[in-house]
Amino acid sequence: MTKVKYIRVSTTEQNTGRQETNSKEFSKVYIDKVSGSVKFSERKEASKLLADIETGLVSEIHINSICRLGRSIIEILVMVEFFNQKSINLFVENIGMFSLIDGKPNPSFKMIVSVLGNVAELERTNMLERQKQGIELAKAKGTYKGRLYGTRMNDDEVLVKYKAVVKELKNGESLRRAAKIGSCSLGTAQKIQRILQEKEVV
The missing domain is CATH 3.40.50.1390 (Resolvase, N-terminal catalytic domain)
Structure with a gap:
């Protein structure tokens, strides 16, 4: 033991x-x-x-x-x-x-x-609500560019849309560099990395 x-x-x-x-x-x-x-x-x-x-x-x-x-x-x-x-x-x-x-x-x-x-769960719920409000405000101002999560794109469409990120990740570059070069969020780069990893497994 x-x-x-x-x-x-x-x-x-x-x-x-x-x-x-x-x-x-x-x-x-x-x-x-x-x-x-x-x-x-x-x-x-x-x-x-x-x-x-x-x-x-x-x-x-x-x-x-x-x-x-x-x-x-x-x-x-x-x-x-x-x-x-x-x-x-x-x-x-x-x-x-x-x-x-x-x-x-x-x-x-x-x-x-x-x-x-319960506190941690409440904090996350509040964070998501603030995030939602921020997106609505950005849409109202016409400055919202959209985000990967919540879209209806399938994995292949995501890879096509973010070709620059895919290229950087395949070259072994960091997530932060890939996100910067591809003009997307770190979360989007992480999502793309996951898709690439899953495709390698398959």
């Missing part, structure tokens, strides 16, 4: 150093570079972690913050309950608290996690 750490950042360009500061304390560290919208069980490294749990190789998991588990409060609580059922003690570093005490669920942990999860 071992103590491990799970780390998640949203993009391949994000630095995991802050979350890895205490990595030497663990027998294994799982690092996912994927959006929080992807379910925990569908992430590459998280899937490996779950497999190790099933084979009895893990007894304690550390994460930097509760949002590393999921984007919605329901997803977070489902994972916490799963760990409890498997007698896996979850430690959340930014609140300094374990999910289990003497092998039993810590009621204070669940309460605090529920509050933090």
Whole structure:
């Protein structure tokens, strides 16, 4: 039975150093570079972690913050309950608290996690609403140029529209450079990178 750490950042360009500061304390560290919208069980490294749990190789998991588990409060609580059922003690570093005490669920942990999860979900909802309002305002002013997400373009149409970005990424350039050269947002460049990666797999 071992103590491990799970780390998640949203993009391949994000630095995991802050979350890895205490990595030497663990027998294994799982690092996912994927959006929080992807379910925990569908992430590459998280899937490996779950497999190790099933084979009895893990007894304690550390994460930097509760949002590393999921984007919605329901997803977070489902994972916490799963760990409890498997007698896996979850430690959340930014609140300094374990999910289990003497092998039993810590009621204070669940309460605090529920509050933090709800706050994070509310903040994201507010952010999306502000984003929507900003787009509407830009449209009203005639300055809105459109964005990749929410459009009905299929993957091939996206690649055709952003040929410059595709070229930069295929040449091994960074997402930021590709976005700058292609005159698009970093999010759009990330979307294009994902499409290219999926096509390579196929």
